[in-house]
Amino acid sequence: MSDPPRRTGSGPASVGSADRLIAEGNRAEDGGRLDEARRLYERALAAAPGYTRAHLNLGIALEALRDADGARRCYESALAGDPGNPFASYNLGKLLYSRGGAQEAEPHLRAALERKPDFTDARVVLSAMLEDRGDAAGAAAELERVIAQQPGHAGALYNYALVLGKLARWADAESALRKVLALDPAYPRARFSLGTLLRVAGKADEAEALLEAAVEESPDSPEAHLALAQVSASRGRHDAALAQADAAIGLGPHSGHAWLARGLALYSLQRLPEAEAALRRAAAVDRTCPTPTAFSRVSSSASSV
Numbered sequence: 001m002s003d004p005p006r007r008t009g010s011g012p013a014s015v016g017s018a019d020r021l022i023a024e025g026n027r028a029e030d031g032g033r034l035d036e037a038r039r040l041y042e043r044a045l046a047a048a049p050g051y052t053r054a055h056l057n058l059g060i061a062l063e064a065l066r067d068a069d070g071a072r073r074c075y076e077s078a079l080a081g082d083p084g085n086p087f088a089s090y091n092l093g094k095l096l097y098s099r100g101g102a103q104e105a106e107p108h109l110r111a112a113l114e115r116k117p118d119f120t121d122a123r124v125v126l127s128a129m130l131e132d133r134g135d136a137a138g139a140a141a142e143l144e145r146v147i148a149q150q151p152g153h154a155g156a157l158y159n160y161a162l163v164l165g166k167l168a169r170w171a172d173a174e175s176a177l178r179k180v181l182a183l184d185p186a187y188p189r190a191r192f193s194l195g196t197l198l199r200v201a202g203k204a205d206e207a208e209a210l211l212e213a214a215v216e217e218s219p220d221s222p223e224a225h226l227a228l229a230q231v232s233a234s235r236g237r238h239d240a241a242l243a244q245a246d247a248a249i250g251l252g253p254h255s256g257h258a259w260l261a262r263g264l265a266l267y268s269l270q271r272l273p274e275a276e277a278a279l280r281r282a283a284a285v286d287r288t289c290p291t292p293t294a295f296s297r298v299s300s301s302a303s304s305v
Helices: 012-030 034-047 052-064 068-081 086-098 102-115 120-132 136-149 154-166 170-183 190-200 204-217 222-234 238-251 256-268 272-285 292-304
Strands: none
Touching: 012 034, 012 052, 034 052, 052 068, 052 086, 068 086, 086 102, 086 120, 102 120, 120 136, 120 154, 136 154, 154 170, 154 190, 170 190, 190 204, 190 222, 204 222, 222 238, 222 256, 238 256, 256 272
């Protein structure tokens, strides 16, 4: 859970007592007893004031208990006693980033990596920060270092695939997603992401199978239903596309793209008045939907009937 003991500001006997309390706290935390763990870490700190390891463990418990300000004070105290501690730097950087302080967090994450270059968790958080900043190439480079160190890191591979998509490196993104599913067939959203990528690439058969699995895994996801509607439509399966579009609308009635998918499916099924109503609804809830051409097709078809 933390770095090896450091005898900072305390004698060997008090540190030994603190370590025993920290071990008890770790067991309580592993068992989900966070309040008990917090109390044990506070006792450890009372036994060995200034002990870096006690500050660090208490900070982790407080963060889990959603006391971000208390956690920050603990991490800062840990760094005050041991400025070179990579775990304290990482935990403080991660906390600051999660609270929207990316600029303040970055030096701490880079300090953690400088002192511990194989610190993959720190590198993953740094990559997310770079991606948020719009530096997809920088994020990809950090994730490549993680994957080189841990080829079986499914989370890093998944994030890498998403970043590669932003860089339009579609083949590499597909390869990364296939590796994720090989490592963990149930990895969250991996089937959805690969199915969506394959749909855009024109590999409709495989995409549809993946998106059907994604809907089974996440039946409450309007995105999954919509993606399946779109790929079913591309295969000429308009009844299936309509059913999935309706499911997406049921879960997210303000999705213009779901209404658009419904309208286009109805148009293909020659249910023209319903199609026009759906397309008008798409335009009403989302002006970015590409509905003018669809409106024209429906209107002209309706007028000729």
